[in-house]
Amino acid sequence: xxxxxLRVENLCKWFEVRRGLFSKxxxxxxxxxxxxxxxxxxxxxxxxxxxxxxxxxxxxILRLLEPTKGRIIFDGKDITHLxxxxxMWYRREASLVQQDPYGALPSFMNIYRILxxxxxxxxxxxxxxxxxxxxxxxxxxRLTPVEDFAFKYPHMLSGGQxxxxxxARALILRPKLVIADEPVSMLDASVRIEILTxxxxxQEKRRISFIYITHDLSTxxxxxxxxxxxxAGHLMEIAPTKELISNPQHPYTQALxxxxxxxxxxxxxxxxxxxxxxxxxxxxxxxxxxxxPRCPYAMDICRREEPPMIDLxxxxxxxxxxxxxx
Amino acid sequence: MGVLMEVRGLRLYYSTRxxxxxxxxxxxxxxxxxxxxxxxxxxxxxxxxxxxxxxxxxxxxxxxxxxxxxxxxRDIMKLDEETFRREVRWRKISMVFQGAMNSLNPVLKVGFQxxxxxxxxxxxxxxEAIARARKMLRMVGIHEAFADxxxxxxxxxxxxxxxxxxxxxxxxxxxxxDEPTSALDVITQANIMNMLKRVxxxxxxxxxxxxxxxxxxxELADKVAVMYAGQIVEVADAEIFYREPSHPYAxxxxxSVPTLRTDKKLEFIxxxxxxxxxxxxxxxxxPRCPYAMDICRREEPPVIDLxxxxxxxxxxxxxx
Ligand SMILES: Nc1ncnc2c1ncn2[C@@H]1O[C@H](COP(=O)(O)OP(=O)(O)OP(=O)(O)O)[C@@H](O)[C@H]1O
Ligand SMILES: Nc1ncnc2c1ncn2[C@@H]1O[C@H](COP(=O)(O)OP(=O)(O)OP(=O)(O)O)[C@@H](O)[C@H]1O
Ligand code: SF4
Ligand SMILES: [Mg+2]
Ligand SMILES: [Mg+2]
Numbered sequence: 001x002x003x004x005x006l007r008v009e010n011l012c013k014w015f016e017v018r019r020g021l022f023s024k025x026x027x028x029x030x031x032x033x034x035x036x037x038x039x040x041x042x043x044x045x046x047x048x049x050x051x052x053x054x055x056x057x058x059x060x061i062l063r064l065l066e067p068t069k070g071r072i073i074f075d076g077k078d079i080t081h082l083x084x085x086x087x088m089w090y091r092r093e094a095s096l097v098q099q100d101p102y103g104a105l106p107s108f109m110n111i112y113r114i115l116x117x118x119x120x121x122x123x124x125x126x127x128x129x130x131x132x133x134x135x136x137x138x139x140x141x142r143l144t145p146v147e148d149f150a151f152k153y154p155h156m157l158s159g160g161q162x163x164x165x166x167x168a169r170a171l172i173l174r175p176k177l178v179i180a181d182e183p184v185s186m187l188d189a190s191v192r193i194e195i196l197t198x199x200x201x202x203q204e205k206r207r208i209s210f211i212y213i214t215h216d217l218s219t220x221x222x223x224x225x226x227x228x229x230x231x232a233g234h235l236m237e238i239a240p241t242k243e244l245i246s247n248p249q250h251p252y253t254q255a256l257x258x259x260x261x262x263x264x265x266x267x268x269x270x271x272x273x274x275x276x277x278x279x280x281x282x283x284x285x286x287x288x289x290x291x292x293p294r295c296p297y298a299m300d301i302c303r304r305e306e307p308p309m310i311d312l313x314x315x316x317x318x319x320x321x322x323x324x325x326x
Numbered sequence: 327m328g329v330l331m332e333v334r335g336l337r338l339y340y341s342t343r344x345x346x347x348x349x350x351x352x353x354x355x356x357x358x359x360x361x362x363x364x365x366x367x368x369x370x371x372x373x374x375x376x377x378x379x380x381x382x383x384x385x386x387x388x389x390x391x392x393x394x395x396x397x398x399x400r401d402i403m404k405l406d407e408e409t410f411r412r413e414v415r416w417r418k419i420s421m422v423f424q425g426a427m428n429s430l431n432p433v434l435k436v437g438f439q440x441x442x443x444x445x446x447x448x449x450x451x452x453x454e455a456i457a458r459a460r461k462m463l464r465m466v467g468i469h470e471a472f473a474d475x476x477x478x479x480x481x482x483x484x485x486x487x488x489x490x491x492x493x494x495x496x497x498x499x500x501x502x503x504d505e506p507t508s509a510l511d512v513i514t515q516a517n518i519m520n521m522l523k524r525v526x527x528x529x530x531x532x533x534x535x536x537x538x539x540x541x542x543x544x545e546l547a548d549k550v551a552v553m554y555a556g557q558i559v560e561v562a563d564a565e566i567f568y569r570e571p572s573h574p575y576a577x578x579x580x581x582s583v584p585t586l587r588t589d590k591k592l593e594f595i596x597x598x599x600x601x602x603x604x605x606x607x608x609x610x611x612x613p614r615c616p617y618a619m620d621i622c623r624r625e626e627p628p629v630i631d632l633x634x635x636x637x638x639x640x641x642x643x644x645x646x
């Protein structure tokens with residue numbers, strides 16, 4: 001079997017939230033014991049509610065945050081604790097597209113400078129080669145005519161155009177891994193589809209491994225091979241996209257799917273079967289399964305012991321006691 | 327079922343340094359008693375402005391504000407501010423403002439804030455108002471003990487429920503909901519939609535439900551109005567709209583909605599919505615419309631009645 005591009009093993013990112021003189025430090029376990037593998041050229045959607053740890057997981061993988069425990073293997077190399085100097089090559093191979101198109105780009109640089117910066121940092125090409133690469137990048141994200149856009153400043157562009165610049169910047173060093181953190185959530189519906197379609201096209205063309213962080217399950221169907229469901233710092237379910245949507249196994253995934261409407265005039269006449277309550281605190285998460293206080297099927301063991309990740313075959317895995325053979 | 331409200335030729339323009347922004351430009355529609363109208367459209371198309379024009383809470387820089395709003399038989403546009411405040415705002419029509427949950431007053435208890443409209447509009451005492459607020463909190467799914475808490479002690483979903491309670495407390499006939507769940511997670515959102523349906527069934531009230539989320543709009547809509555660049559370009563019953571909208575913009579908008587349970591080819595609308603300072607001549611959608619004809623570039627299309635309350639502002643449907 002082919003080597004995965006990225007292997008994450010029992011990764012934890014805990015934030016220290018209080019340390020008194022005498023009291024023990026208190027941790028917010030934003031990412032707790034997360035494991036998965038990402039193959040080359042595959043796109044994964046990382047889905048979860050606000051505060052579930054998606055951004056923290058993404059930033060920890062990119063080593064923008066220091067991992068607390070666990071391992072990150074990228075392209076066969078253990079990068080978990082590489083020092084800043086050794087990380088240079090990784091910065092080139094793995095990049096980020098952020099959520100807020102308005103805040104992500106420096107306002108005092110024109111688009112050309114914004115795209116040139118990573119090339120300068122990583123000493124790519126001479127002036128002429130850089131220019132060629134920047135123009136090509138703008139063309140790829142369809143900011144044409146490129147001569148017009150290259151010398152504009154961020155405030156002259158719409159949200160959708162800014163996000164194209166952010167994508168061009170993330171791709172300009174030809175990375176193998178791109179993590180896009182809610183890249184379209186601040187854009188209008190139609191612009192969202194336009195940007196996601198563009199990202200998907202570039203991802204497939206360049207065989208980039210791609211993690212699309214979102215809380216919008218309905219777009220994942222169109223833009224990824226896999227869906228990972230995250231809840232309160234844990235990965236709860238992993239499955240191929242269609243399988244996850246048509247055959248969700250985790251009670252949380254089932255709730256999430258039940259909550260999402262498709263446009264349908266019948267909707268106004270029916271009530272949705274969704275659990276009450278909201279996700280738990282991550283400082284003092286519920287023992288056992290973190291979903292148990294809201295789960296309609298919770299059993300005794302769910303309240304006591306953390307469920308293992310259970311392999312259902314075909315790449316479908318679920319962290320729930322309902323599927324444990326005992 | 328009678329007519330609750332009829333809006334005719336409503337306009338709200340703003341003065342700005344760059345010129346006049348035609349945020350609501352000649353908007354007309356009808357709302358029946360107990361019916362919910364969803365208003366959908368892209369960011370900046372004038373949805374919130376239309377809502378504010380109806381409840382008459384306007385910014386200072388109003389340039390033009392006219393038209394008529396017949397509510398329960400009388401033209402409330404003609405009322406002076408004092409009468410409007412006493413008899414219409416919050417008594418008959420209330421509103422949940424976009425982002426309202428973040429503008430709860432942090433130093434006042436939730437029960438007081440929810441009950442406040444009763445003190446202002448109904449002259450109730452503080453005690454009576456807070457007692458009613460407790461009941462209303464329960465109605466929207468918050469334990470009444472939270473009446474004595476401060477906003478920071480509530481989760482996002484609870485804050486949103488509290489501002490909805492504030493809009494319901496005077497027992498209005500129409501509640502305008504401006505993006506009431508857009509900052510919330512989907513499960514919380516679904517819970518609040520369930521609550522809004524329960525309230526609707528219990529009180530028989532009408533909603534104007536403003537959202538940019540088409541799929542979500544179908545959770546409440548009996549009827550849908552599509553706004554584009556300050557104008558309503560289509561109004562249709564939910565049955566018709568979600569299956570087969572008529573206006574080219576509405577069709578494109580529907581084609582861009584990702585569906586979870588069925589496969590379809592997703593489309594997007596090339597180009598961007600026009601400036602409301604100088605909207606394109608003729609049909610405002612013509613620069614992005616795949617069917618644009620000569621007349622579309624020259625003359626503003628009329629509103630064409632397709633029967634059964636289905637109206638569309640597009641030259642394709644004009645008999646000539
Ligand atoms: N630097 C930090 N210090 C302390 N806590 C943090 C820090 N960054 C994030 N957290 C907490 O970690 C948890 C996970 O946050 P994270 O931003 O990863 O969630 P998310 O899934 O990306 O949410 P959203 O959908 O809102 O973006 C939250 O409870 C958050 O408050
Ligand atoms: N007080 C004001 N002065 C000048 N222009 C304004 C004012 N309020 C709103 N606008 C402009 O009027 C237009 C319509 O704004 P409005 O807030 O009604 O749109 P919307 O459809 O509610 O958008 P969104 O979906 O982003 O909430 C926008 O172009 C906006 O910038
Ligand atoms: S482990 Fe138990 S509580 Fe958690 S989702 Fe499964 S059944 Fe529900
Ligand atoms: Mg995040
Ligand atoms: Mg608005």
